[in-house]
Amino acid sequence: MKTTQLGTSGLQVSKVCLGTMTFGEQNSEADAHSQLDYAMERGINFIDTAEMYPVMPRAETQGATERFIGSWLKKTGKRGAVVLATKVAGPNPALHWVRGGANNLDAGNIAAAVETSLRRLQTDHIDLYQLHWPSRNVPIFGATAFEPEKERASVAIEDTLAALGKLVDAGKIGHIGVSNESAWGVSEFTKQAEMKGLPRIATIQNLYNLTARSFETSLLDETCFRENVGLLAYSPLAFGQLSGKYLDNPAAVGRLTIFPPTWSPRYLRPSVLAAVKQYAQLARENGMTPAQLALAWCYSRWFVASTIIGATSLVQLKENIDAFETTLPADVIAAIDAIHARVPNPGQ
Template sequence: MDKITLGNSDLQVSRICLGTMTFGEQNTEADAHSQLDYALERGINFIDAAEMYPVMPRAETQGRTEQYIGSWLKKSGKRSEIVLATKAAGPSRGISWIRDGQTDFDLNNLRAAVDGSLRRLQTDCIDLYQLHWPSRNAPIFGQIAFDPDKERASVAIEETLEALATLVKEGKIRHIGVSNETPWGVAEFIKQSENRGLPRIASIQNAYNLVNRSFESGLDETCYRENVGLLAYSPLAFGQLSGKYLDAATAVGRLSIFPPTWSPRYLRSAVVEASRRYAALAREHGMSPATLALAWCYSRWFVASTIIGATNLTQLAENLDAYAVQISPDLVEQINKIHRDVTNPAQ
């Protein structure tokens, strides 16, 4: 598995990252350990989690994902072989059970978040610590346009960076990243870090897939010029791009077992139509819909690492095998034709 230096950090990460949001909900602890073992066997050294996981978020399960990774680290003794990433939950997402609702990005709350993750992960340092979503009002999670009427009190980016700098000095985290961010947010993080001599973000973890290419509208240039690596999440659009929901009305996955209010953007009629067209294109070229979607994402020049998730080893193997599939220029043009017809329906 190829590796890449993540942004301006010294982290050497595999071009595929194992996402773990199913651990503790759709996957048992034994399942989780099997996936982690298999991923390492296939050359994956990059593991991503979050204090909020698993999904969908519930007070009864919160933290299990990190716990399962922690028990695997203790059992396997593989801590030195992986780049371990996790995320701190931000405010205003209806998750009051995390840290008693104290989830903003000031020093006290971030220290509590880091300490909790370190305890569950059974490690003494997190390699990449990410802010799961912005403190401020920003157009994320299916909100297409910025809405100034939704402005609210938030922690200033410079204060958050100062808090993260403290945690770096304390040895609890090595490098930092953002998630679900905008071009303005990335630029402001860079500006404040440079002006104040504070830690610089190495990565941005945003949704990127065939039905949501909004990263290409400003974030691609911003991250290229500022050397911030994209960690592309949801490359299969919550499974829509695998074709399984098109092929079987009884398909089991996040879109069928969780309430539709959890992921409405992936249930839009335009997403279904675009997924149908991409699935047909994949089969015309002799590959599964999932393979097409993943191979295309893996091939994009600005994607540092693609975060994949699976609920069983068969899915995980297919996702990893797709890395070897080459996408021809002609196929890229056919993909772009569908994109022009149905542009970013899951944004």
């Protein structure tokens, strides 16, 4: 397993990151521990979680993911061997069970979130602390256009950075990152950090997969290159669609069948299904599984620092990690681009 440095942080992480948002919903604590053990055996040292996990979010399960990771860290004593990343929820009234639903990225909310995550994770520090989504109005989670009429009161980026800076100084977090951000957001975070001597973001955790490649066309790739901010690519299999399992069996057990369709409608769009069918055919014509093709694509992109994979079984986890050894031939990459040209970003 190859490693890379995250931005200017000095953190050396595996190019494959274990995503954990199934822990506590689709995976039991024992399942979670088995996945963590196996990932470590395969050379993965990077674990990503969030205070709102598992998904789909529910008051009854919120925080279980961090607790499962914490019990594993305590049991194994491997805290020093892993780079631990978690995230603070942004404002969302629907998540009324997380600090009353306000969840804004101000000093009080961030400090409270960090303390709670530290207790659940059974550690005294978080290596990479990320803002799960922005305080301000920005199109995310399937929205594709900026809408000025949706402007709302928000916490200034410099105020959020100042709050994070205090926690860095206190030794509770090591480095910081953003998630579901835009090119403007990355630029503003780096500008404010430089102007005011505040912590600099090391990473951006954004959606990136064969059905959602807008990172390449929204100026985020250039912005992150020039500002030395590493992409942590999430949902590389588009909630399992790109594995081909729903194509083969629409009733296959997974997030898209066990959760309400209103939770992730973008991956059920007819255009997504059309693209998935073409990518799956391309993979099979070239002796690969659809998941292998989709993950090898993400693993090979120059701007992806680490790809966040998730699984509900060790069989899936093994296939996802094994795909790191797959090199896509030039003609397959050209065919991928041709499909993308015919069905551009249907899952964005």
